[in-house]
Amino acid sequence: GAGVSQTPSNKVTEKGKYVELRCDPISGHTALYWYRQSLGQGPEFLIYFQGTGAADDSGLPNDRFFAVRPEGSVSTLKIQRTERGDSAVYLCASSFGSGEQFFGPGTRLTVL
Amino acid sequence: KNEVEQSPQNLTAQEGEFITINCSYSVGISALHWLQQHPGGGIVSLFMLSSGKKKHGRLIATINIQEKHSSLHITASHPRDSAVYICAASTLESGNTPLVFGKGTRLSVIA
Numbered sequence: 519g520a521g522v523s524q525t526p527s528n529k530v531t532e533k534g535k536y537v538e539l540r541c542d543p544i545s546g547h548t549a550l551y552w553y554r555q556s557l558g559q560g561p562e563f564l565i566y567f568q569g570t571g572a573a574d575d576s577g578l579p580n581d582r583f584f585a586v587r588p589e590g591s592v593s594t595l596k597i598q599r600t601e602r603g604d605s606a607v608y609l610c611a612s613s614f615g616s617g618e619q620f621f622g623p624g625t626r627l628t629v630l
Numbered sequence: 631k632n633e634v635e636q637s638p639q640n641l642t643a644q645e646g647e648f649i650t651i652n653c654s655y656s657v658g659i660s661a662l663h664w665l666q667q668h669p670g671g672g673i674v675s676l677f678m679l680s681s682g683k684k685k686h687g688r689l690i691a692t693i694n695i696q697e698k699h700s701s702l703h704i705t706a707s708h709p710r711d712s713a714v715y716i717c718a719a720s721t722l723e724s725g726n727t728p729l730v731f732g733k734g735t736r737l738s739v740i741a
Contacts, residue, residue: 551728560634560716560731561673562673574728609673617720619729621673 520544522622524610529601530628539595539625543612549573550593551619552585553609561609567593600629633657636717636732645741649704651735662719663701664691667714676702680722707739720729724739 524540531537543550549568553561565578567587575585582600585623587593597604607626634655643649661722664676677691679682679700684691688707693700704711714736718729 540643553729553731558733559727560733561720562731564726566728577728611673616678618675618678619663620675623667623670625673 522610522612522620524622524625525559526625527623528626528628530630532630533600533602535600535629536596537600537627539597539608539627541593541595541610541622543591543593543610544614544620545591547614547620548590549613551611551613552589552593552595553611555607555609555624557606562569564595564608569628597627600627602629605629633730634717634719634732636735638735639733641738643707643737645708645739647739648710649707649737649739651702651715651737652701653700653732655656655698655700655717655730657717657719657721657730660727661719662693663720664700664702665716665718667734668714669713671719673716678720702711704737709739709741712738721733 525540551566552564555561565575565585566573570590582598585595605628607624609624610622613619637652661678661680663671663678666676669672681695688705690703714734716734717732720727
C-alpha cells in the first residue's frame with residue numbers, strides 16, 4: 519500500500535504570508551506526528567495526534583503554528599504570518615500501536 | 631545538553647570498512663530507533679529496539695540499557711550506505727509516542 523505522503527514537496531512564500539502543509543498518513547494509522555528539521559539538525563517534535571485530537575502539542579514554537587486532523591486521517595499544519603526562521607523541512611510520520619514510525623518525504627518550506 | 635547525543639557527527643570511510651556510530655541518551659526510554667536519511671530528506675526506519683541486539687543484512691544495532699548507550703554497526707560498507715544516520719528515543723512506556731532525535735551522523739563511504 520501507499521506510504522505517508524506530503525504536499526507540497528516544496529513551498530516558497532514571502533514573509534508574513536499564511537501557509538498550509540498537508541500530510542496523508544498510512545491508512546489505518548491512528549497516530550500522526552509533525553516534526554521540523556532545520557539544516558544540519560535532527561528533526562524536532564512539533565505536535566502529535568492520536569485519532570482526531572492533539573495528544574501533545576508542546577513542540578509548537580508559538581501560536582502562529584496550528585495543526586488539525588478533523589477526521590482522524592489527513593492532517594494539515596498551518597503557519598500564520600510566516601517568518602524567515604520558519605524555513606525548514608516539515609516532516610510527517612504515522613504509526614499504529616507498535617511504535618515504529620513511518621515518515622513522509624517532507625515539505626521544504628522557504629520563507630523569503 | 632541534548633537528551634540524545636550521537637557521535638561522530640561526520641564519518642568518512644573506505645569501501646569495505648566496518649563502521650560504528652554511537653548514541654547515548656539521558657532520558658528513560660521505551661525504545662531506541664535507528665533511522666536513515668538520504669539526501670532529499672526521506673527518512674527510513676532501520677531498527678527499533680529496547681534490549682539486546684538486532685541484525686538486518688549488513689546492519690547491526692545493539693543497546694545497553696544500564697549504560698544508556700546504543701551502537702549502529704555497518705559491516706563491509708559500500709558507497710550506497712552514504713547517508714545521515716539518526717538515533718531517536720521513544721520516551722514513554724508503550725504505544726505511540728513522539729521521538730526525541732539526535733543530530734545525526736553524516737556517513738560518506740568512498741569507493
